[in-house]
Amino acid sequence: MIHRFAALCICVVLTFVSSSAIAKPPNFLVIMVDDLGYSDLGCYGSEIDTPNLDSLAMNGLRFTQFYNTARCWPSRAALLTGYYAQQVRRDAFPGLPEGKRGDRPEWARLLPEVLSQAGYRSYHSGKWHLDGKPIETGFHRSYLLRDQGRFFNPHVHWLDDERLPAIKKGTSYYGTTVIADHAVRCLQEHAGSQSEKPFFHYLAFTAPHFPLHALPQDIAKYKDRYHQGWDKVREERWQRIKEMGLVSADLSAVEEEIGPPYHFPDHLKILGDGEVNRPVPWDSLTPEQKKFQADKMALHAAMIDRVDQEIGRVLKQLKKMKAFEETLILFLSDNGASAEIMVRSDGHDPAATPGSADSYLCLGPGWSTVCNTPFRRHKTWTHEGGCATPFIAHWPNVIKDKGSLRKTPAHIIDIAPTLIELAKTERFKEWKGKPVPVPPGKSLTSLFQQDAAAHDRTLWWSHEANHAIRKGDWKAVVSGDDAEWELYNLETDRTETSNIASANPDKLDELKQEWTSLRDKFYRIATGK
Template structure:
């Protein structure tokens, strides 16, 4: 072959590859931290989230989508397509696992799986996965590791290289910095790789505690929550019904259920305004009502700021003429948190709520509101701990805009969905031959219409909290010593009517299935690399 023919052939191959890559959608995967099921305007909230509301109006909202109930298991599942126990990212007896567990070699993250299809991958924000972002296939990264300081992080990285600590008193704010990095990465992508699709993983640390927010954002909500958590919860529930969410009962408030972990010294530090139970609002003192209302104002401000910063990222994508061809997914890593603790720089009772010198947590009163209409909170696997809002927006791929999807889904489904979109086989060569088949299902059929997905069950386990859903039946147990409960979610998604005594055969069958899956996933985690 002549030199001219060889060059012509190579040019044609490159052009064909560029066309193929360009046909694949860009992907913006956005994850909030400790955001409750009802915390967005389009999911019932009074919080201003106009950009997310617009994405919902132009796309789909999934009303029965699930996470793992905790931050690091969800993130491992999200980016691999496996249950966290399979990949050692939640506790498995007899093997190093949990938040410090190292994934098996057969469980690479999405960037490595998407790379053969020409994707450039960018990470901005929280990580909470083993290894480091660039080491896992991302091309650029800003890793904000310091979860306890929104204004002055001590530990953060750019492209896996540690950055200097940020001193107090600067204009730095974590949510803004995360968006700034995403925008910078996308600008660089447009300049240097205009023919390649991008995968931008945007992992906000908000509204996770400590409740830190910008003063101008807090000011919007300063008096909004004086009416108390029962009133706000009722308003959210009513709005959900107006928005067309499935008819469910509003769960009873579990007045004696407090945070999942006790920190009595934190209660002393926080003072008489803090309460660690969702007591009746009218039973609180004036000091407690003011303290609690201020906390929720900061939580709302943090979510408002997420929406503002996401709006800037969306504007960047529009400026690249890529908005129509970009699949956007927004979800949360777990339900809202009932935790109350004091960490990092501690809490100054004289500091303004939401400032760098304060350390406040949402607590069970407002967490119950954020998880409306469901029971319980982050770490539990009752619906309040594992139900996440999921918004999917893709102008070129979704015609049924503004619709709701009621088919159950799970974060294990995200990887399968993105790999199908990228036209990558379910078991690409980047997975080891010994890798278990990922348990997730592609959600692409649901982009066209609501329909059932072919799956045996959905499964949960975290710190002794256990759950399994098969069809409309769900079993759930709180803690290692907790008894199994049984619910029919078709008419009782709020988990108010335990059927365990009335349907013992169903209970026995589902418990046996949970135990079988637990053994299977534990065996996979124990396999050598």
């Protein structure tokens, strides 16, 4: 009886703290990065210096089972709508040929338009990768950097939906810094003329997506750090992950036969003998390959370090305008680290300094395997390495158990309903007289107070020939049109090391049938049929 009474008191206190702390709708700062792996931040086990994000984590929450769609543009659609990308025609999947990056249905409004009902001002800085443009879809200010292949001299970028001139090589322009510059300016303007209104700022860095372009001073910091090789770095990250309590499982085996998802043999010739398109043992590499590969990881680390530095400037502005305490900050990645190897845009000059505008390098599967530690596979795959990434929530006014972990599974489709609930508004339930489909996302607000005791949630994935479904702790996943589905229990095997499909055929059939049922449901929603 005493224990039950104590538990009841705790619940009452938590409810009081929660309701009183969020009486005023908070500001929202949602920070998304591109191609960042599960263990690429210091607070998730990395050796890369990320003090600003680490501070947010230590004074907020880290989610250990947060998911995305395993690819960039579907994740961005899910973030800003609260729907699976297939529901809003932003990714192709079986039975919907027009779905490949197609236009959203008219009823699928973006977050800024919904939040405007509650008086929010909305700002966008960085990558877009959606149909339409930011201002025309509800944002009040925007700097859109569309040119993914040039961090130093983009050809395609917009300010408030007006195209800007191309940047020439040799200037001081660097995409990550310019994106943060715009975010700081928007916050300054908001503090100066719109301070009575809450804001939503969508800060979408293009880094650390390839090409691996980094500033010289950041590269110098890491130039000697990765000569020990990817085998040792991966093991070191795994030890830190275990010490932090992020994942309790066995470290997944390196899949040496898994290379880039797309094969460009001509591009490999351009890159030269130093490039390696498989995660083979480090000791099997030649001295030339070891140097080439170590240099690439130094560039990846430098790009992440710079993102953290620029986030620090944005946080400093929030503190200066006395908005830091009342701003919910969410940090996430659009997918896992990438195993891709290719040459685009201005091409690659083998004589150019690695990381400069005249170089075009990609991380590749050796280091991507490290960045996605402890999981299997990479971006585009729906195994954990492709779709499970860091998620940090920081909100001083509400989150009291600072530095805690949240092990309840969550998904990028949950961000929109979270912000909508906290803004004390509602999504559009009708559009032009017709009912709007109920979105699948769930608000995360209760998790800001305490972890869920149990979960039986169903999550769904489909990208290219990679499909998956998770129901409770059971996950079925397949890679390839002719491949066999695999089955895992993530409670005991989060790293998907032991395929138990043959021992549990009924469970596998159940999950496959539910995956197909949801696919058919999403087709009907996307097409209106």
